[in-house]
Amino acid sequence: MATAIAAIGLISIVADEDDVEAAQGLILTLSARGLMALVPVLAGLAIWALALRIGQYGWTPERVAASALAVVVAGYGLGYLAALGLGGRWRAALRRVNVAMALAILALAVLWLSPGLSPEAIAVRSQLARFEAGRATVAQLPLWEMKHDWGLAGQRGLERLGARDEAALAERLQQLATAEGRWQFEHAAETGAPALDRLRAAVTLWPAGAAWPEGLAETLAGDLRAPDLGGCAAAAGGGSGRCALVLADLFAASARTGGGFPECGRVFQRRWRAGPAAAGERRLGPGRADRAGRQGHGLGGRDDRGAARGGAGDGLGDGAGAAAGPLAGRHRAVTASGLGVC
Template identity: 30%
Template sequence: MLNAAKQPFSERHALIFRAVIGVLFGLVLAYIQTYTDAHRPEHPIDPSKITQTYIWHQIAFLTVALSAFIYWAGAAAMRRAMLLIWGLISMALIAVITWTQYQQNPTPYFSPFWGTATFLLYPLLFIGHELISSADQARKPIAPYSLYFDEAWKRGVQLCLCILFTLLLWGILWLGASLLGFIGFDWFKKLLEQEYFSFPVTGLALGISVHLSDVQTKLLANVRALILGVLSWLLPVIVLVGLIFTVSLCFSGLEPLWKTKAATATLLGACLGLVLLINAAYQQGDVERPVNIALKIAARIGCGLILIFSVLAAYALSLRIGQYGLTPARIMALVGVIVALLYGIGYAVAAVMPGRWLRLVEPLNIAFAIAKCVIFIAVLTPIATPARLSVNDQVARLQSGKVAPDQFDWNLLRFETGVYGTRALDTLEKNGTTDAIRKKATEAKTIKERYQLTPPSKSVKPSAGQFKVIAPADGVMPATYLTQSFDIDGYDTPQCMKTGSKLCQVSLIDLNRDTAPEIVMLDDNALRIYVFEDGKWQQQTVDFSLSDAQKAAFLKGETQVSRPEWDYLMIGDKLITPH
């Protein structure tokens, strides 16, 4: 018995084990689901009626569902004792992480599958399993890179195939239920809707599909090779696009990128795509197989692009954090930036290192996989939970006077950071540095609905130093414009006013013949026109796009009013324009 525990399951026993896990875990999930359905509060939900037992059943659901994949994947690869130990550790880790997510957002609508940080749990389990499984197979803490590569890509392809198989099975089952329903038999449909049937069947289907793909090694290897081949030849395409984008930035500057308001996410997505495609092209290097020279060049360039994109993403995020401080979403973006910078620096060194093509990628991938697990665990557990870090940073900004109480995002503490925000409100109510802070904290605690709190005003008052009046030469910005506030996140607010990184170029011209000049402002390659109406400056819907030559002429002050040769004719309420 002791010797058996030190060996993996045989092919036959692995099939039985996976089938039993599928059915057994399916029954447990069916029980949990029926319990939560029976105890789910009616709408509108009273938070006081949400019991800890109800929450723990939801946490248990995710724990059981995800740990099943650990047991299925490791059944024929890991030693039985190690599989049991790793399975129990993974279940405990999933439960702790899910409980931490609930602490960050203890609402009646809590779902263990979704959350600001929950999606990191899935790559954590995948990467962690491959590290532990490969190490167990190699019988040493760090396995050869070839084993990591084979196992990781095998499990990734296997997971996709198993999910596809299960979806097809359920499609056939529901097709059969529909056909029976056409002739008046609905018992099969009702059976499919029963949790104690649907969950075990799904678990059994997944377990068997994992086993079938596991024993069909040639088929799985061919599918993996096909996927890697297709992905590797997408690398030159994304590298070409990345090069065009990078060169274009040299001429356009960073301003158009910041205008998207999704610069960090877009750049991190590009880094992720480059890392995936570079590894698809590299596979296990060029020792065992010849690699096309185009792929080698594209991979080296791609390594440099990762560094450029990760640095730009870090800069964009630092600007946002510097302006508004940390939030859970920004901390998650910071995690992505840190990981992207690791790959960017490491892969850039690998690209220029002499010797075998990108040989440094192998130890780097292993090191980065371990680093990602450490970072993910820290962020997903109380060690460095985004809610706590965000609350600490925001409270420090408030207490230091960097943010005024009226401008502070009290929603973040009251509704978006769970117990950490609640505790911070209690502290601010008692120990706020000013009476205004203590009063606002007390008001925030009394709010019952999230959207009753007025979001902080994100407005900006322009200063005379932000503008350069081109025409007339002695013109000055109207005082009424400089005392007016403009929405900093508004689509129509010129970028030069939002960032203050460059002067706003302005011409003062009377466009409506009222003897008072209007403001014509250059915003990138567009003109924005402001008219003083009803005691404030309002931007008109007119928006002129300029060519490069017209933009140069505007900057020289070559702007004048051109009156129409023909006036319009008004007949009744209809405007007639001559052609």
Template identity: 30%
Template sequence: MTDAAIETVDPKAVRRASLVRLATGLAQGLLLYGLYEAGERKAWPAIHPMLFAAIGLAVLYAPFVVLAGASSLRLRTLAVWKLGAVIVAAGLSAYDIWVATYYRHAGDYTRILPDPPVFCAIAAVLFIGHHLVQPADMERRPIARFATYFDVTWKHGVQLVLSLLFTGAFWLLLFLAAQLFKLIGIDAIQRLIEQEFFSFPATTVVFAAAVQLTDVRANLVRGVRTVSLTLLAWLLPLMALIAGGFLASLPFTGLAPLWATKAAAALLLVAAAFLIVLTNAAYQDGSERPAAVLAWAARAAGLLLAPITALAAYAVWLRVTQYGLTPERVIAAACVVVAAGYAIGYATAALRRGAWMKSLETTNIAMAFVAVGLLLALFSPVADPRRLSVGDQVRRLERGAVKAEAFDFLFLRFDSARFGREALDRLKANADPVVARRAREAGAMKERPYLRDPKPEPAARPPRITYYPKGEVPPKGFAEAMRSMGSDSNCLQAGATCEARLVDVTGDGAPEVLMTNRWALEVFSQSPTDGWRKIGVYTTPCEGFDFTAAVREGALEATVPAVRDLAGPSGTLRFLPELKTCPPKIEPVQKP
């Protein structure tokens, strides 16, 4: 169904879809809460990591198939596709847990949830897969028209964003309500929203309701989509200009600065992705030719995509031939394959005569299938990047392409899961004694050491204290006592700069050490039993009192307090003056 189609809304179908979506959201929330509690209590199925991951990801993702297809897919297609979603989510997540766990290494942490890339991969597979299934089911043929793919995919993309925003706004309102009621002493709402038995079902039901609300207002969703794509489309000329300028500069700069970034392939692939997305924003469903500027920019982007993808492929090939495969390079190579497919198709569309960029449609549909296949291969045993990387790196070691001293045994131990640790076990029996020894050392490690020796911390600079009058020296034993008092004094900490003067402030005939860092005046006194210690600090309520000048000039004199302390049966009562008298502040006279 395209934008131009006239939609008829069946009230019974709307009610049926509403009930299905709300029931699905409620069931998903309750199941997620049950899994959360099992994980917290370490109860079944959390005691079986692979099973827990499989159930958890299936419960998380499979309901989205129902939410997206409840009003469009036939019941049989929906059931089969939901089963497929469960198999994909459960299989990929269970496989990730299996790969990450190698029970022959005691003490290794066993995860119960997959790594974040697995979450993203499952979401991508199901999103792309759903938008290959639903249009085909709507038109009752294996491959639908491109206009239907475009309409359904972008409609659901906008629905997803709007539903997430609606769910976020729902929670913001709940938090606002909780704070408002707390102002009048009612914290029931705060306690409620902090409970998982409420937060899980509430989130999923509200999200399901948002999907239903946006689904019955499909024309409004398409309006938002059209505005968004139009705005994106007008970025295409700028992107084409950037890509063209970059490629035109290469003959003058050479490739060395590009390789020096050590991220050339990633940056080039990001540029290719922008060209692809913005070209599609300009083309949309192909029913209308855009403005001439956008039309020519789309053709230019289709041609520029090829050299940018070729440079990305060359960058990946250089790193692989020099240093072998790593998981990142395997994923980069897969991205290059996808980008190359788009580059060939878009260049053909740009050069072919006839309807403007028409063959772009075939390219988009074909590359959607390729992307799903690559994602499934990369996150399954078929082409697991860790397995491929371990095999390649070990072969390089065994044929002498890399010496044992330069080989990254830590990659096998910590970065390649089961495959790397199994390879370490095999290398422990290697005929080369250096390889065997280093494999045993790496296998025995429980945590990754520093990749390089950390730089030694610079020696702490001792405090610098100047005694006044000039030439005065600290009392006997004070310098030695400073080392144990450093944490109790601002002036005795490493790197401090202070001024000091000897003044008898206790009246016992022996001078105390008065020391200032400009903000207060610390007092150190010597006791026959405890030795030197800090006994207190002088402060002032008056602004602008210069402690440093007072110490330097010796303008300090012990005085008898106007109000003495009181001795009581439970200790001494200290007098704290209520009135704080300060000298008048003299403002500087401004010259006329």
């Protein structure tokens, strides 16, 4: 469409305001006539692309605007094509087409600002119709746009959706009402039971048979989005996840080694909670969180003494690096008792 608009401008420059001012060179004349024949083709391609997109995903205000622009370009294209058929009088005919299209654009602008053509209302009707017909899921509804970008029409659409008795839709609308920003709203769709299932399938706890510490899986599921767990996805055909989270009592290890933590990187603590640090608690700031994440990520490479231990280290290279950064980087308060990563 941008190419067609540029072509319209170049053609109009060649024709100018009258035959005296118009370009007379053979190359410019032939180029302008060639572009006049090309504009209808470009307009047709733009309309076809928009039709495919709208058929797949419905109307939005942006697609309404793009469609209006495509209609304008098509008007220019058809007018130019008709002017080409007039032979030597094509310049005069082209100028008349330009004047007629300018008036049409003014009329469209007036209609665009009137209640008769509301892009937001068109979009809401289209999206609700798709949802009610089963062609769109709750996750595909543009709820954030309806609330924040689509004005009164969007608010009425949300009221209509709120009257439906569907648990998944009601939960999503509740998330929309409580979200403080768009990222938080979109991220909320990746939390809950499905996110916990993805996390537990992607991460293997070590030693074998260990249980998730209370609340840790929920926090990691909230901090790690689905793409973050892509590298930890279970191998094809089933099996445990490729990332490992190793649980160890580091304070017992410290007592045995005289106060040090050889070959261990303390990334998590057994008792932790979200929020400001209380008395007796420490919090990991961004710098310490980054160092903890890098330390955990590198442990697998340093621990190569024995196949079993080396295997755990290799898994930890993904698991600790992925898990430590998001948890600690958000200034989670932690206590000083013993869950760590070795």
